Amino acid sequence: MERALRMTEKIAAAGRLAATVAHEINNPLESITNLVYLAKTSPELPTSLMQYLEQADQELSRVAYIARQTLGFYRDNSRPAWLSVSALVEGVMTIYQRKMENKNISFDKRISAELEVFAVEGKLKQVLSNLVTNAIDASDFDGVISVRARKSTDRKGQPVICLAVADRGEGIPKEHMAKLFAPFFTTKSEIGTGLGLWVSKDLVETAGGSIRVRSRAGAKSGTVFTITLPIETQVTQSEVNNAWA
Ligand code: ADP
Secondary structure: OHHHHHHHHHHHHHHHHHHHHHHHHHHHHHHHHHHHHHHHHOOOOOHHHHHHHHHHHHHHHHHHHHHHHHHHHHHOOOOOEEEEHHHHHHHHHHHOHHHHHHOOOEEEEEEOOOOEEEEOHHHHHHHHHHHHHHHHHHOOOOOEEEEEEEEEEOOOOOEEEEEEEEEOOOOOOHHHHOOOOOOOOOOOOOOOOOOHHHHHHHHHHHOOOEEEEEEOOOOOOOEEEEEEEEOOOOOOHHHHHHOOO
16 A cells, blocks of 8 residues: 555656656747747758758657646646636637537536636636546547536535536546556557646645546446535635645
């Protein structure tokens, strides 16, 4: 048990390190991308070199994608505020509209217009984006993604919101369940980073919440990720400044 815990801590530390490195490489990465662009558009460029630059550009896009996925997590250091859950979900779904249209996926949202949560907008958006992209990736053509949110109370009687993102996709094999939230676990060879769920879990738990998953592989009964967040985290002022930071 203790060994397993140490392993989990080591993996989490590795993930944190990766996120820090991603943050550090972002500026030089942008410079290199610009330099490659300048070289590619230079009239003096010998045509024989163009293919190398094209390849370099493609590889750079991939590194930038990985860096961005982890970075969203660090970026929004604004203070928590009261946010409409319905508007937030709507905003995230708009970002993925094209991706959903490509697979003819419909979106079913049932969230009361009055439901609000006290949180940092960017960080909650990051969590939702990660869950929604995974749901889209897992969905077949003509799939349905449902998002539900409601008020509830936790074991201590504190008010919480439960927000569930459900798909009717391929489901998750039993043997993958224990690894889902570990950094770098991915089944999406080329496009996956395996950081989305790890980042989401960390963000939700830092805000005093939890995340859980229910899924069955094969039966097309899909997957449901549910996050539970305190409606208003009971924290001191200095913690408010650092909450979700
Ligand atoms: P990535 O999307 O880059 O692979 P994540 O950490 O977001 O990284 O997800 C890790 C893995 O969990 C995915 O590669 C996939 O195997 C599995 N997974 C996550 N969400 C779903 C889902 N809704 N349906 C099926 N599998 C999922």
